[in-house]
Amino acid sequence: MNYKPSFNLLNALIIILLMAGGQLIASENTTVQASQIDDGPYIFEHSIKGNQAHWICKNQLVTQNSNLKEIDKGRLTNEISINKSTTDITFEKPALCQSLSTSTVTTSVISVSKDEYQNVENIVALSDIHGRFDVFKKLLKNHKIIDEYSNWQFGTGHMVITGDVFDRGEQVNEVLWLLYKLEKQALLAGGRLHLLMGNHEQMVLRGDLRYVHDKYNLAEKLLNRSYDQLYNQQTVIGQWLRSKNTIVKLNNTLFLHGGISTDWLEHKLNITKANQLLRAHIDDDNDEIKKNDVLQFLLRSNGPTWYRGFFNNDYSEKSLSQLLKYFGVSRFVVGHTTQTQVLGLFDNKIVAVDSGIKNGESGELLFIENNNLTRGLFNGKRQVLH
Numbered sequence: 515m516n517y518k519p520s521f522n523l524l525n526a527l528i529i530i531l532l533m534a535g536g537q538l539i540a541s542e543n544t545t546v547q548a549s550q551i552d553d554g555p556y557i558f559e560h561s562i563k564g565n566q567a568h569w570i571c572k573n574q575l576v577t578q579n580s581n582l583k584e585i586d587k588g589r590l591t592n593e594i595s596i597n598k599s600t601t602d603i604t605f606e607k608p609a610l611c612q613s614l615s616t617s618t619v620t621t622s623v624i625s626v627s628k629d630e631y632q633n634v635e636n637i638v639a640l641s642d643i644h645g646r647f648d649v650f651k652k653l654l655k656n657h658k659i660i661d662e663y664s665n666w667q668f669g670t671g672h673m674v675i676t677g678d679v680f681d682r683g684e685q686v687n688e689v690l691w692l693l694y695k696l697e698k699q700a701l702l703a704g705g706r707l708h709l710l711m712g713n714h715e716q717m718v719l720r721g722d723l724r725y726v727h728d729k730y731n732l733a734e735k736l737l738n739r740s741y742d743q744l745y746n747q748q749t750v751i752g753q754w755l756r757s758k759n760t761i762v763k764l765n766n767t768l769f770l771h772g773g774i775s776t777d778w779l780e781h782k783l784n785i786t787k788a789n790q791l792l793r794a795h796i797d798d799d800n801d802e803i804k805k806n807d808v809l810q811f812l813l814r815s816n817g818p819t820w821y822r823g824f825f826n827n828d829y830s831e832k833s834l835s836q837l838l839k840y841f842g843v844s845r846f847v848v849g850h851t852t853q854t855q856v857l858g859l860f861d862n863k864i865v866a867v868d869s870g871i872k873n874g875e876s877g878e879l880l881f882i883e884n885n886n887l888t889r890g891l892f893n894g895k896r897q898v899l900h
């Protein structure tokens with residue numbers, strides 16, 4: 515998608531006013547207090563300047579160039595990172611951006627994770643965070659998945675996020691950078707974090723920006739890029755997201771965002787092939803997708819990130835059994851279709867984990883330990899899933 519900034523005089527004036535004092539004089543008699551936005555970092559690769567990190571601190575753009583900072587290997591040893599090669603670059607949060615929780619960001623080599631694991635003892639899953647950083651963090655802290663400093667505390671456990679980190683809420687970037695950090699920390703602890711792609715990741719990366727929070731208009735303007743370009747292939751988070759799977763199988767459970775329709779059987783896809791195709795074609799435009807039957811299926815309403823059929827009143831258990839057998843699993847865990855709690859259907863052969871975090875008030879986790887399923891309530895308590 516090409517972005518042509520419509521930069522008229524009024525926009526310029528508003529930005530100048532916002533940057534000057536955070537107060538925008540709307541008319542003679544009313545003064546609107548413009549919110550003081552802190553956001554970022556957005557880290558871009560730049561062929562001449564090296565990596566550049568951009569923050570927005572109190573509505574002002576603050577940029578750091580990696581080549582201006584000698585990478586201090588001594589300090590890097592205190593950082594948690596999978597690959598301490600020279601490709602690791604650390605940026606520190608500007609002093610002006612106090613409200614942001616990410617103090618340092620260390621970039622590292624991106625790799626594609628396996629999509630099937632056996633003998634995983636502890637699993638926790640949740641979905642549809644939609645930029646609700648505070649609810650997400652509190653839920654994880656209350657269940658000791660992360661500690662008080664938001665570091666990984668789940669040991670060798672696997673955490674699965676079944677998609678839709680993007681859109682609706684106003685702290686999407688904070689969630690992404692926390693996941694980015696936790697993924698590395700989990701790996702070092704012998705655990706895993708599986709961030710799976712939802713339809714909203716696909717929408718944003720493909721330039722469908724209907725659900726982006728208004729807050730991000732400022733980042734678009736100050737960085738002179740559309741929102742999808744803030745996460746394109748020349749960005750650290752954009753590259754990282756493009757390495758992600760859409761479906762993962764842990765023990766006897768298949769995790770994904772939407773659901774599996776019986777159309778899947780016609781295409782005879784396996785998990786790895788589907789993950790590969792979805793990765794390889796994430797940036798294709800609609801015309802290219804239309805030419806290819808399999809992509810049409812994978813990226814449209816009966817595909818794994820959009821399908822809602824599991825929740826139809828007349829959904830047949832026969833189809834469910836057929837699909838479970840095809841994948842060799844006992845259950846599907848899905849997000850996307852919002853519930854008021856973690857909900858088990860068909861004797862927990864389908865578990866819905868979109869517990870309404872997007873509303874910004876509360877949410878739940880699903881725990882699977884030795885094949886026992888429990889709900890992790892928002893207050894930190896547990897309840898057996900019936």
Ligand code: ZN
Nearest residue numbers: 678712713850
């Ligand atoms: Zn969704």
